[in-house]
Amino acid sequence: MESQPHVALISSPGMGHLFPSLELATRLSMRHHLSVTVFIVPSRSSSAEYKVIAAAQAAGLFTVIELPPADMSDVTDSTVVGRLSITMRRHVPALRSAVSALTSLPSVLIADIFATESFAVADEFHMAKYVFVASNAWFFALTIYVPVLDKQINGQYVDQKEPFHIPGCEPVRPCDVMDPLLDRTEPQYFEYVRIGTEIPSSDGVLVNTWDDLEGRTLASFRDWNLLGRIMKSPVYSIGPIVRQTGGKKGGASELFNWLSKQPGESVIYVSFGSGGTLSSEQMTEVAHGLEMSGQRFVWVVRAPKVRSDATFFTTGDGTEDQSEAKFLPDGFLERTSEVGFVVSMWADQTAVLGSPAVGGFFTHGGWNSALEGITNGVPMVVWPLYAEQRMNATMLAEEVRVAVRPKELPTKAVIGREEIAAMVRKIMAEEDEEGKAIRAKAKELQRSAEKSTAEGGSSFENFARVVKLWRENRV
Template sequence: MSELVTKRILASSHNLYRAIFAINTQAPLSQAFTHKSLHRTGCLRCPKNTMLAVAEEPHVAFLQSPGLGHIIPLFQFAKHLVLHHQVRVSFLVITTGASNAQNQFLQSATIPPQLQVVNIPQSDMTDIITEDMLLLTKLCVMTQESLKPLKSILVELKPKALIIDIFTTQAIDVCEELSIPVYSFFTASTILLTFSLYLPKLDSQVEGEFVDLPGPVEVPGCPPIRTNDLLDQVKDRKNEEYSWYLFHVSRMPLVAGIFANTWQDLEPVTLKALKENPFFEEISTPPVYPIGPIIKDDEFLTEKDAEIGAWLDNQPTDSVLFINLGGVALKPVVEPGQEVIGREEVKRVVRAVIVGEEGKAIRRRARELKESACKMLEKGGFSYDSICRVVDIWKAKG
């Protein structure tokens, strides 16, 4: 598969993770190992003042679909488990159709000795991937073909658990045979998570296209979602992308738990719905563990990046930076029968953000979330304790 096709697949899959709050997770990785090299010996490195014995370090595996948009967030979580929770990690990587950027990322920097990369052998995609396939379909087919040797790899690794992403749910069947619990790491917002869990029900109740519904989609216990804001992959139910997305999200209730890259203060409404709403109890939603914010802890900055960062640092406190990423906190009003926002309306919204009470409330909320985020992953923080609960489950497996 060409590098161009792989990059397009990555771009398409990235669109699936659009959310009201985007958390950029990146981290460097230095070297890759085949699964045959896992038995090499080496000393374990634990943080100072840690009394854990080697036998108490649970070993878990990660598995994600191809592309940096999927690899980077799960790798950052894997690295966090190694460095802060004394977990040993085998990080499984699908190499079929890997881009140069992916290979460079996996060989670019030092990683903890207790995090080892396991390359899944490439699969021959000749006559399987066709040019007329849509991008998400190509990604899902490539992933499914690449997972054929998964059982033998897991038999050798013997992990206490497997952590997957949204497009590798075929691993659930393999792990059921091997009695390995599976967890899903959902990297987008919990609004998208609740919609994804509700999609099978919506699919069974609605005839025709969701975009033709007379009103917004009402997800139980959550804010309504405008049909225009739905994922591109669910706007056309006749294409294969929709079928693949529905297939994978329908299997999410089968996992032992769902890690969500969020925290209580950021998305309280949807987290409460996932825990308490009768619908999510009815479909046996697994426990949802808020573990965020898992963010990048280092990255290479270009000269231009450093220049932009320095400019931002020199701006006055409470400055307003207007960035249009496709969504805004204050929504301009479009006049009936028009598709373009008028100049005066843009001026009104900008003025409200800069000097209005709404803008002050947004900046106050941002400061509160920043302070809250800093505490979540500290010892005793909500997300830290949430991760500890799962790690204790892994340790108890012996």
């Protein structure tokens, strides 16, 4: 006899974790008619985050419970992975209390990768334990293989001369490793090794990718001679899971009115994510590069910061002085007023990318943004700043071939205006042959993504398969 499972999700702070978790909950509720409870640990630093949470609560598709804040006053670790790990660890008692207070106990707990210590709560309440990887399978492969590399590699990863070989996957170049691997002496490195060790104890993993995109990597998890000996539980590709457009609302109407007057696929959208910022010098070069390219653009401008990840926990509430002229070169706004539209702090990215006028995406390459570009068939300029974005940029530009990237890492050097202009023209200009191939591949991948999540597609079937296991009370 099949039972109707009650599924609980726990999401880490930050828009990059919150959006995919809420979209996953939406699909579990709407497509599979499951009862879903989402436990959220808000960053409490962004009005945009509160609006997203409020919208999810108002939609009524699932229950949203904000866990009470844990005391973080003594935490000095400012690294993203370190602080996220400590935050989620300190919220385990609150999660335990919240679960015990539910009238219907969940039978499945889905944790994002920073919440694996919540498995202890799942065990206490006899819940199946799953991990939701909001990034790609290559990133996930490196994550679970890091405990092996930790024993194999001497010295710093970035100082190694040869790429790191992961069984059945593309090698990872030392310069592309994610942030927690940049310094093995930092606490966030040890947190990451712990995460890589804990994930295989789950009953299964849901990854935000699809078979056509990463078939070789996904196959490595099923092969005992490759990653299957580490990740013994099944890995399900269920993506792409991307947020749905919020529509043309509020203050954004002026932007969408402007877009509606532009020729088809003539505009490049420039945004470095909710946690991505540029130095003043680099912002000046981007401005001049956009102007030199001669292409129409929409640019979401944020105040320059010293560190590229400085806004991860403070995504802004729009109350700061965000006068564009304060950060941009003298006369830039006037000179580009006919071809450009500058937005302060935030724009509805999914709606912008879905506009018929948009034909390119200048992005930090976070996986959520990369998927939003792919699912809209938009070629990209990838500009990696932090986290796993260097790996994403390599994958998108060199393996998938839907993007171009700078010759040097933006975190290592200031990228000049001439190179920026050339990258923009390459993906936007009709006469560029390499760009033409990139644009065609973007459209091809868009069709592949649509097919994967449609009925009968690989991700659709994988999703149905795991839900069937939950209904049968099998893990």
